Amino acid sequence: MTDLSRPTLPGALPDKRQVAASFSRAAASYDSVAALQRAVGVSLLNQLPDDLAPTRWLDLGSGTGYFSRVLGERFEQATGVAVDIAEGMLRHARGERGGAHYHVAGDAERLPLGDACVDLVFTSLAVQWCGHFASVLDEARRVLRPGGVLAFSSLCVGTLDELRASWQAVDGMVHVNRFRRFEDYQRLCAASGLEQLSLQRQPHVLHYPDVRSLTHELKALGAHNLNPGRPSGLTGRARMQGLLQAYEAFRQPQGLPATYQVVYGVMRKPQA
Numbered sequence: 001m002t003d004l005s006r007p008t009l010p011g012a013l014p015d016k017r018q019v020a021a022s023f024s025r026a027a028a029s030y031d032s033v034a035a036l037q038r039a040v041g042v043s044l045l046n047q048l049p050d051d052l053a054p055t056r057w058l059d060l061g062s063g064t065g066y067f068s069r070v071l072g073e074r075f076e077q078a079t080g081v082a083v084d085i086a087e088g089m090l091r092h093a094r095g096e097r098g099g100a101h102y103h104v105a106g107d108a109e110r111l112p113l114g115d116a117c118v119d120l121v122f123t124s125l126a127v128q129w130c131g132h133f134a135s136v137l138d139e140a141r142r143v144l145r146p147g148g149v150l151a152f153s154s155l156c157v158g159t160l161d162e163l164r165a166s167w168q169a170v171d172g173m174v175h176v177n178r179f180r181r182f183e184d185y186q187r188l189c190a191a192s193g194l195e196q197l198s199l200q201r202q203p204h205v206l207h208y209p210d211v212r213s214l215t216h217e218l219k220a221l222g223a224h225n226l227n228p229g230r231p232s233g234l235t236g237r238a239r240m241q242g243l244l245q246a247y248e249a250f251r252q253p254q255g256l257p258a259t260y261q262v263v264y265g266v267m268r269k270p271q272a
Helices: 016-025 027-033 035-045 066-074 087-094 133-143 161-170 182-190 211-221 237-250
Strands: 056-060 079-084 102-105 118-124 144-155 195-208 256-268
Touching (some): 016 027, 027 211, 035 118, 056 066, 066 079, 066 118, 079 087, 118 133, 133 144, 161 237, 195 211, 211 256
Parallel strands (some): 056 079
Antiparallel strands (some): 144 256, 195 256
16 A cells, blocks of 8 residues: 655654653653643544444553553453553553563564454554554454554644744754644545545643743653754753744743644444
């Protein structure tokens, strides 16, 4: 299947080894700054079909295991599998009351699971790091049993636009991660062979007292700039001062806004 989600520039999405290493390093600090990730995951859980009663679920991009534990409590009679590309995250999850679930290192585009073995694939704010979302959909369809559900959240173009525009005013270089267009998610989901139950884009806006609070949070999450072409070395004082001044143009009464454009999708594998 052709991936219609191609970035504007060749190789614009980060190398997965760098993604895995970055999130592994952030495992210990991740949960302390993951308010958005928890809010998005809870919203995704609330969109699951009411009649869904899986006997086996997959938490894909499970990170520190927060939603593996939530899924385990929600579906008490089911068994769970937690898959993440970052070994450091998996090690952290095993120590956080996560021993009841299987923790497996794996790639969403090549899942280490057999065919038709789960009833739910739950993946929240992980697949934006995958270069070929069509492959993610193919793999989800492969591992789902007939009637099984894929529930995903991701990020699309428009995410962190305030930070992107502020850096653009300073030096025009790549400082902010790139994301797919919402229209690409629409086309790929329509071509996936899965029945689309819902697909929507919803902005989430966080506010910060200053720019450093935002950039420190991104680093603690492991989600700071991972793009090819990013500037190397430390950011000079003059450029940082330019960033602070440019971002002030966006200030609101609540603080400096950081907008995340979140894509929510719920899809079902046909019975036939």
